Amino acid sequence: MSSSAITSPGGQVEEKPWVDVLHEWVTTVDHKRLGILYILYALVFLVLGGIEVLIIRIQLMHSHNDFVSPQVFNRMFTMHGTTMIFFVAMPVLFGFANYLIPLMIGARDMAFPRLNAFSFWLSAFGGLLLYFSFLGGSGLYGAGNAPDVGWWAYAPLTARAFSPGHSSDYWTLALLVSGFGSIGTAINIIATVLCLRCPGMKLTRMPLFAWLNLVMAGMVLIVITPLSAAQIMLLIDRYLGGHFFDAQAGGSAVLWMHFFWIFGHPEVYVLIIPCFAFMSEIIPVFSRKPIFGYPVMVAATVCIGFVSLSVWAHHMFTVGMNSYANSFFAITTMAVGVPTGIKIFNWIGTMWGGRIQFKTPMLFSIAFLFQFLIAGLTGIMLACVPFDWQLSLSYFVVAHFHYVIVGGILFALFGAFYYWYPKMTGRMLNERLGKWHFWLFLIGFHLTFDVMHIPGLLGMPRRIYTYEPGRGWDTLNLIVTIGAFIQAAAILVFVWNLISSYFNGEKAGNDPWDAWTLEWSASSPPLPYNFAKVPVVASRRPLWDLKHPEDPDSQYE
């Protein structure tokens, strides 16, 4: 890469022909550019997934609505789920990890820059492949376009008898391809964190952000593998006459469920652990205190990593496992709540006795704590197997996991955007628009997902394109739909803020939040090589030591 490609906004970029700029971005192996590519790519898919869910919500606004056909509705919820998990949440989190880990550990790039680029483009290609199904999925059969088998794609619905055409193939191949991308990125994160730390940065001095992403990457390596294996088995079933999941020929539909959920549940932690990482950086800085109980936070994360690998079948309590298996997965699921609870307590402990500044990143973080607490508690309810027999597959469970994914992951991500945007662009996001974004999204979120629990308690199953009147679901669904549109409006404010602040935002300087980790010692945006001189650290908060030479952390550690 040419070393002159320093993109300061409104600076040298305009002097180059756009073809050159595009060429630089497409061929880049710089971890910061790839990080930004991941994030932008995820934002595009966030909008697509958002449009799909608005179609779903309009359809469910009242009973016997006829906005879209059942076929279209089924495609929408399949594409919404697949998009949001695989092509929004994962890439955006990989993007932040890519961008920040080298900066935080004082490295000049990821361990394998070319693998990094390869992984990104694989993921990007996977997303395009999935969306190409709208054009190509119909195949020669004229049998519908985008996949409509749900994002778990339970067998035997994916068998050729029930899913003719190519829509399920696009789903399978898209996940297979982007899965390889995820594995590449995971290897890269592990190698970077273990091998490229700057002098003095022992594992025990590493920012929690790096620690948590290390655990996340380890989990990705373990759990993407069974998912990829299952996709290959499904392809063999569909095209080479295999019978892995073909119950009519002695195969097992339950086998697919195990394969899928041994990926699918740890996946939730793959997504939430990087968000814990954001929280563990943002909350201390805006409370003006170090993280409470650093070693316990690391231990709790590693513990979550291991225990969460043994909880997958809590998605299958209604499948008819025997009572011992049900009990086993109940206790492991409840047990994972303990280290998770410890983390929440430690964040509160960090805020306790601090001087909390309510800047936008902190607002999102506080909302995260509150919502993640509720999400965890409804999770405990779902772990109580008999209770789950009522709640599972209903709108209660939909509300629960959206509480995790939107109330937890998305709120944490918004916090991260407001916190690190100045580092990535050199400009602050507008604080006033940020408050608008926060409050609108908060109101919309609670209107939608608090209310959504109730139709589940009233017996409304998920994934139905319409429902009968007279069950008490109508008004509730209307409120949920209104909330969804308020959230959409908040997202528009956010996107506008991202764009307008890039051109007109207040100049950020290197360290706008008076923070303590190494990325804030680099310029904003950082130079291609990150640090002119490789830093040397003596504690977990190197910039605190610099700013407070009279009372450095290194005295206590």
Add this chain to the structure above:
Amino acid sequence: MALRAVAFLFCCVNAVAAADPSAVGSTNIFAPESTPARSILHLSILVLTVTGTIFAVVSALLVYSISKFRARSASANSEPAQVYGSTQIELAWTIIPILIVVVLFVATARGIHEIQDAPMPANALQVIVIGHQFWWEYRYPQLGVVTANELHIPLSNTAHPRPTFLQLLSADTDHSFWVPVLAGKTDLIPNHPNRLWMDPQHTGIFVGQCAQYCGTQHAKMLLRVSVDSPEGFAEWVREQQRPAIAEERVAVGKRVFETTACINCHSIKGTVANGRFGPDLTHLMSRTTIAAGAALNTPENLRLWIENPDAIKRGSLMPAMQLSKSDRDALVGYLETLR
């Protein structure tokens, strides 16, 4: 306080459920009519109380810390005391949650055992439930009865304890049998038989629907359970065991039925029709709905269903029969006699 919050939640849910007077039977999980659903309710009260208490305590801590420790402008320039952690506190908030987990797990394990491992009494009614895209087949092996979509089971009170045990099978994709007031849901999976039982203590109609996504018309795979008095149930069984009556005045309609594709999928006992792909029609008129609950069983709806199933249930596997108007009228006339 948490108990009161739980009570409040129940009131809200029940109020919403009761708000609509036209409701055909409740699907509220907090209004159980049968033992499994009732034990789940008892467990859920415990769980809601515990989680409600945790929520109250932790969110109080959170609210206290954000209101008490907000930055004041006077102290804006100085940093607060830098505290790194405390082993005692960490231990406390590790051990207390572990104890809570133990309590919840014991209650859960007991609930699982009570419901899932309940032995089947000798006098239990056994029904085989087979999930199809997008309807329910019910077979009573002890009684020689086959019907669809509307399950009839006897009341089971202390005077006449007679629980119903369902064996759950699937003919195609995964489905899930869910009537919230009677029991939790259990999936119907091909090549993986499951069991579900219920002992409703009141007569009435209880509704539910398929809860596991099974394809295009998952939404209109509705089901209803009619809980009859012991005498009423015996009477219903007698009616169902009779073969179809062939009335002379509908001979034309009967011939239409027997000479078109109808018989490939449907059965009518006592005729050549023995298809298994669609619902058994021997006593079609004893059911209040057609198309798995998608429409009321009226002559107009039957005619529409035969002419264009998509008008009632888009994507259902029943084909449009392309009959002439006179054939269609004759056929509906014949179906009307299948009582």
